[in-house]
Amino acid sequence: MxxxxxxxxxxxxxxxxxxxxxxxxxxxxxxxxxxxxxxxxxxxxxWQVACHVSDIPESGDYVTFDIVGERAVLMRGKDGQIRAFHNLCRHRGSRVLCESKGNCKRAIVCPFHGWSYGLDGALLGAASPETLPKLDSIEHGLKPIEFEVWMGFVFVRFLPGDQPPVAELLxxxxxxxxxxxxxxxxxxxxxxxxxxxxxxxxxxxxxxxxxxxxxxxxxxxxxxxxxxxxxxxxxxxxxxxxxxxxxxxxxxxxxxxxxxxxxxxxxxxxxxxxxxxxxxxxxxxxxxxxxxxxxxxxxxxxxxxxxxxxxxxxxxxxxxxxxxxxxxxxxxxxxxxxxxxxxxxxxxxxxxxxxxxxxxxxxxxxxxxxxxHDAFRRDLPVMNLDQPPALNTVKAVNAQMREI
Ligand code: FES
Ligand SMILES: [Fe+2]
The missing domain is CATH 3.90.380.10 (Naphthalene 1,2-dioxygenase Alpha Subunit; Chain A, domain 1)
Known part of the structure; x- marks a missing residue:
């Protein structure tokens, strides 16, 4: 070394x-x-690596990725494009895809009540539509997630952050x-x-x-x-x-x-x-x-x-x-x-x-x-404290320390 x-x-x-x-x-x-x-x-x-482009080579191929309470689907559409969605049905939030890897032939069908989505995430239809208000295919489609492909690796980011695009970062x-x-x-x-x-x-x-x-x-x-x-x-x-x-x-x-x-x-x-x-x-x-x-x-x-x-x-x-x-x-x-x-x-x-x-x-x-450790302390200054803040105050103390 x-x-x-x-x-x-x-x-x-x-x-x-x-x-x-x-x-x-x-x-x-x-x-x-x-x-x-x-x-x-x-x-x-x-940015988090969710998968690699070769995991989803064909139309309908998908990978699911769960992390810290978030659930993503990386899907290859009929047009050959990769898309990233939240794995969260717009009806009541069920996972729309349950396996870690697989293929959807024509549509993604939610296993709870059967709402269906296109491979591009758009809502195709709901079961018993006459019992529901009018639904918009995009507005009620699967929610997109920011993603970027770098050297074949597919990165996702669930919320906006300070990091630049992956290509710039690396x-x-x-x-x-x-x-x-x-x-x-x-x-x-x-x-x-x-x-x-x-x-x-x-x-x-x-x-x-x-x-x-x-x-x-x-x-x-x-x-x-x-x-x-x-x-x-x-x-x-x-x-x-x-x-x-x-x-x-x-x-x-x-x-x-x-x-x-x-x-x-x-x-x-x-x-x-x-x-x-x-x-x-x-x-x-x-x-x-x-x-x-x-x-x-x-x-x-x-x-x-x-x-x-x-x-x-x-x-x-x-x-x-x-x-x-x-x-x-x-x-x-x-x-x-x-x-x-x-x-x-x-x-x-x-x-x-x-x-x-x-x-x-x-x-x-x-x-x-x-x-x-220094980068953790920069992003979460509360980690500079030798002792933990009082119960239920970690978030507030961290916010105060960020402002200083
Ligand atoms: S939660 Fe998906 S169809 Fe009901
Ligand atoms: Fe090691």
């Missing part, structure tokens, strides 16, 4: 000189009022990412995975935002790229981590085989042929670019102490046998890493409730944890 990155990569949120190595106060990891504010400010108002990564041609990749098998964890969502991010623990906690990654891993800090809502493989073959079977059989990718530059690249997107997501796959993952709060994590993997459309084996091995390495991280995340989160917990001491190699 590199130590502090070059000066021109300094985060706007923090300064490397004499930086504060303490983390967020413990109460911010187990306060339900704060979690509700985080849902509003950090999740509904920031512009500094575009040249490098374009080499991966991620928009041409396709789902790898049943490509979505998800699980719930009994932790605060920030504990997931805290572990994921640093590579200091790789040497000790991730033997597979240590053998794959070890000391070559480096994190660049969060700048304007994104960060980059990059690791070239080490020259040593490694002893762990999956790593050894992966290094040996990974084929060359004709369209990738030399520097990306034998390296894993991660783009972090504030506040809760990572896009991963490997020679064999691209993928995304994100976590979001269900409550202060419960977190949902989901992700999906995409492969080359014309995948060779060797590339398929490489994908199997990289997925295996990632699955082992996820299991190892889950344990560390649980232990870190538990610590926040201990009478012995009095803060953390961050290494230079954990600088990006601090960058995220």
């Amino acid at each position: 590199n130590t502090i990155p070059a000066g021109d990569l300094k985060s706007e949120e923090s300064s490397y000189q004499d930086w504060d190595r303490g983390g967020l106060p413990g109460w911010t990891y187990h306060n339900e009022e704060l979690t509700e504010l985080e849902k509003e400010v950090l999740f509904r108002r920031h 512009a500094r990564h575009a040249e490098e990412i374009a080499h991966y041609r991620s928009e041409t990749m396709v789902p790898a098998g049943s490509n979505y995975w998800s699980h719930d964890m009994d932790v605060n969502w920030k504990s997931v991010r805290d572990v994921d935002n640093e590579g200091y623990h790789v040497r000790m906690a991730h033997p597979e990654l240590q053998e794959l790229y070890g000391g070559n891993y480096s994190d660049e800090p969060l700048i304007n809502g994104s960060c980059r981590s990059y690791a070239e493989f080490t020259d040593t073959p490694g002893k762990i079977w999956s790593v050894q085989k992966y290094k040996k059989i990974l084929p060359k990718v004709a369209h990738l530059p030399e520097g990306n042929q034998r390296a894993w690249l991660y783009i972090g997107i504030y506040p809760n997501m990572v896009l991963s670019f490997y020679p064999c796959t691209v993928s995304f993952y994100q976590e979001h709060p269900i409550s202060a102490g419960r977190t949902h994590q989901r992700g999906a993997i995409y492969r080359h459309a014309d995948e060779s046998r060797g590339m398929r084996l490489a994908r199997y091995l990289s997925t295996r390495i990632d699955n082992e890493t996820t299991d190892e991280d889950t344990q560390l995340i649980e232990w870190s989160c538990e610590a926040m409730n201990s009478s012995a917990f009095d803060g953390i001491v961050l290494s230079d190699l954990e600088y990006n944890v601090r960058c995220y």
